[in-house]
Amino acid sequence: MAHNNWYNTNTYRSYPFLEGSVNQPPSGPLTLLNLPNEVIVDCGFVFTCRSGFSYENHRVFLKEIKRVSNDVFTFTFSNDIPNFSGYPLVFTRDYSVYSSATSGGTNYIIEYQQSDDYIFDLSTSNCNEPIWYGFLVTGKLESLLTLLPNVGDTFTNTPDSTIVEPTLIQNNSQSYVTSINIANKDRTRATAPPGCPPITWPFPIGQTYVKRKCLGKKVCFVPGYNCDIKCYKNTIQCSAIKGSGLGEPCSEIPLFPEEVDILSTLSSLSGAELCNSVLLSINGISARLFNFYNGGGVIITPKPSEHKVVINVNMHEGEKCYGSS
Amino acid sequence: MSERILYPEWRDQNRDTKYPFSDSAKMRNRHGVVIPNNLFVDAIIHPIGGRERMYLSKVIIQYDRAILFIGDVGARERCFGIIPFSGNLSDKVELQDQFGRPAGLLLGSDTNNLLNLASWGQGSHEFDIEDSEFCANVCIPLPVNGGIRGFILEDGTYVSGDVWFVGENGVILDYVTVERRDFTADNQTETLDGIVINVVGDPLFKRKFCDNVFQTPRFIKKIKVIGPNGQIILTPDLQGNINFYTSNRLSSDSPLRLIGTENGIIVGVVSPYHGP
Numbered sequence: 001m002a003h004n005n006w007y008n009t010n011t012y013r014s015y016p017f018l019e020g021s022v023n024q025p026p027s028g029p030l031t032l033l034n035l036p037n038e039v040i041v042d043c044g045f046v047f048t049c050r051s052g053f054s055y056e057n058h059r060v061f062l063k064e065i066k067r068v069s070n071d072v073f074t075f076t077f078s079n080d081i082p083n084f085s086g087y088p089l090v091f092t093r094d095y096s097v098y099s100s101a102t103s104g105g106t107n108y109i110i111e112y113q114q115s116d117d118y119i120f121d122l123s124t125s126n127c128n129e130p131i132w133y134g135f136l137v138t139g140k141l142e143s144l145l146t147l148l149p150n151v152g153d154t155f156t157n158t159p160d161s162t163i164v165e166p167t168l169i170q171n172n173s174q175s176y177v178t179s180i181n182i183a184n185k186d187r188t189r190a191t192a193p194p195g196c197p198p199i200t201w202p203f204p205i206g207q208t209y210v211k212r213k214c215l216g217k218k219v220c221f222v223p224g225y226n227c228d229i230k231c232y233k234n235t236i237q238c239s240a241i242k243g244s245g246l247g248e249p250c251s252e253i254p255l256f257p258e259e260v261d262i263l264s265t266l267s268s269l270s271g272a273e274l275c276n277s278v279l280l281s282i283n284g285i286s287a288r289l290f291n292f293y294n295g296g297g298v299i300i301t302p303k304p305s306e307h308k309v310v311i312n313v314n315m316h317e318g319e320k321c322y323g324s325s
Numbered sequence: 326m327s328e329r330i331l332y333p334e335w336r337d338q339n340r341d342t343k344y345p346f347s348d349s350a351k352m353r354n355r356h357g358v359v360i361p362n363n364l365f366v367d368a369i370i371h372p373i374g375g376r377e378r379m380y381l382s383k384v385i386i387q388y389d390r391a392i393l394f395i396g397d398v399g400a401r402e403r404c405f406g407i408i409p410f411s412g413n414l415s416d417k418v419e420l421q422d423q424f425g426r427p428a429g430l431l432l433g434s435d436t437n438n439l440l441n442l443a444s445w446g447q448g449s450h451e452f453d454i455e456d457s458e459f460c461a462n463v464c465i466p467l468p469v470n471g472g473i474r475g476f477i478l479e480d481g482t483y484v485s486g487d488v489w490f491v492g493e494n495g496v497i498l499d500y501v502t503v504e505r506r507d508f509t510a511d512n513q514t515e516t517l518d519g520i521v522i523n524v525v526g527d528p529l530f531k532r533k534f535c536d537n538v539f540q541t542p543r544f545i546k547k548i549k550v551i552g553p554n555g556q557i558i559l560t561p562d563l564q565g566n567i568n569f570y571t572s573n574r575l576s577s578d579s580p581l582r583l584i585g586t587e588n589g590i591i592v593g594v595v596s597p598y599h600g601p
Contacts, residue, residue, distance in 0.1 A: 178487050
């Protein structure tokens with residue numbers, strides 16, 4: 001007994017759609033529920049890492065068939081993943097090509113599409129990674145000529161129409177690394193001492209500053225200042241070792257190019273005073289509370305309200321040899 | 326006269342066949358546990374690092390769930406799916422690997438047939454490849470070497486998708502391009518993306534970690550010396566130091582003495598007129 005082949009068999013059943021979601025008898029305005037089985041005989045879709053697809057929660061469906069010109073139809077597939085439903089896969093069929101290529105049997109046309117052209121968030125680079133891609137195999141298109149008689153006519157979907165069998169979907173969500181990106185959290189910013197006016201910044205602080213997005217396929221780690229990188233089998237180990245890598249930096253490393261503009265008004269990128277701009281020691285002596293003691297022949301008078309220390313050498317109580325008993 | 330459906334629907338066609346298991350699958354293990362033909366009607370299995378001859382390797386029955394493991398010639402537990410016996414029942418059994426990455430789907434004929442697994446009895450039911458091999462067309466193993474799949478942290482956390490390396494607390498990341506000569510490809514050079522790791526420390530770490538109690542000190546930046554000849558502004562040198570000297574342009578033997586102590590200076594005078 002001769003058996004039907006795969007595509008041919010599918011022209012007589014709902015596949016690749018769920019049973020009951022296609023080929024239903026018309027009752028009212030035509031929708032994709034009434035799409036004949038013979039039009040689409042196979043399809044398949046692959047969701048990429050960034051898609052967030054879930055077999056349990058999301059579906060793929062044929063959203064629309066439109067007659068865009070006398071001979072050309074478009075087949076629009078969509079999904080119900082939040083944020084991605086606006087980025088369909090659109091397949092195109094030219095009936096004139098299809099019919100001329102048909103000779104005595106059905107001409108099955110296979111077409112691949114991917115959503116490269118769709119960037120889901122303009123503020124985020126998609127690193128040239130499509131959200132999803134797929135293929136469509138159409139069967140007999142003659143019925144579309146009568147169901148969509150005029151240019152611009154469309155078949156639209158209903159919530160239960162033309163739902164793709166879930167096993168025709170390959171879900172690669174979160175299955176691999178889409179891109180490597182680098183950024184830096186803000187440095188600790190100085191604050192003004194009590195009683196002083198606050199430091200004003202010409203840019204928002206406390207942010208995470210993006211350095212580079214979508215690094216290429218081959219990425220290497222480079223030891224910078226005070227950094228040593230070693231590789232043990234499949235482990236990359238970074239160590240903070242003073243003087244290793246590029247050595248010690250001579251100046252602060254800006255987090256973003258515009259940050260250096262603040263050096264015209266502040267001592268450092270963090271807004272803090274530099275070591276050489278504040279008094280740390282006198283005569284090499286460093287103390288949290290530095291004391292001036294008066295020896296013989298000298299009177300030291302503090303005047304805190306005037307921020308002043310008066311050293312008066314009056315010679316009246318001098319010693320012959322200071323320090324001798 | 327019996328009626329025959331010429332073109333049965335896809336799921337109906339598979340309902341009473343071994344599919345998605347292979348034609349050669351015995352559908353029973355050595356202990357006589359039988360996998361019903363109508364347990365599943367379709368599947369797609371795509372674990373990362375999967376190999377040929379994928380099969381249902383183990384079914385663990387617990388009081389509230391069944392855990393199905395899928396293996397292949399390389400590993401007995403390549404991925405797994407869970408069928409709950411209560412709550413939200415579904416005919417879909419989502420598969421995932423050890424890191425929670427999607428690994429496919431087993432499509433049950435209906436939820437009741439999946440619930441019938443509970444009748445196998447609690448415990449672990451093992452199968453061999455010959456018992457429960459899947460058809461090749463439902464298996465799409467993904468190569469494990471197809472680029473970086475993810476980063477695993479020491480605590481086992483798995484990171485994938487758009488991965489961000491973020492410098493913080495004195496670590497600053499930078500970007501450079503690195504020219505690399507490939508000795509295996511006629512010395513051709515290629516340009517790599519380089520992530521530079523700078524460890525510069527956080528000079529204001531006290532402020533960061535003691536934010537509630539830290540008060541910015543009011544530093545002394547200069548000292549004004551007022552004398553008989555006017556005033557001088559002293560600023561620190563590169564080390565933040567200011568030096569006071571005792572000298573006299575008119576006399577090389579100045580009576581003024583500056584004696585350093587642990588936390589300050591003693592300013593005094595020695596004089597022949599004030600002997601002991």
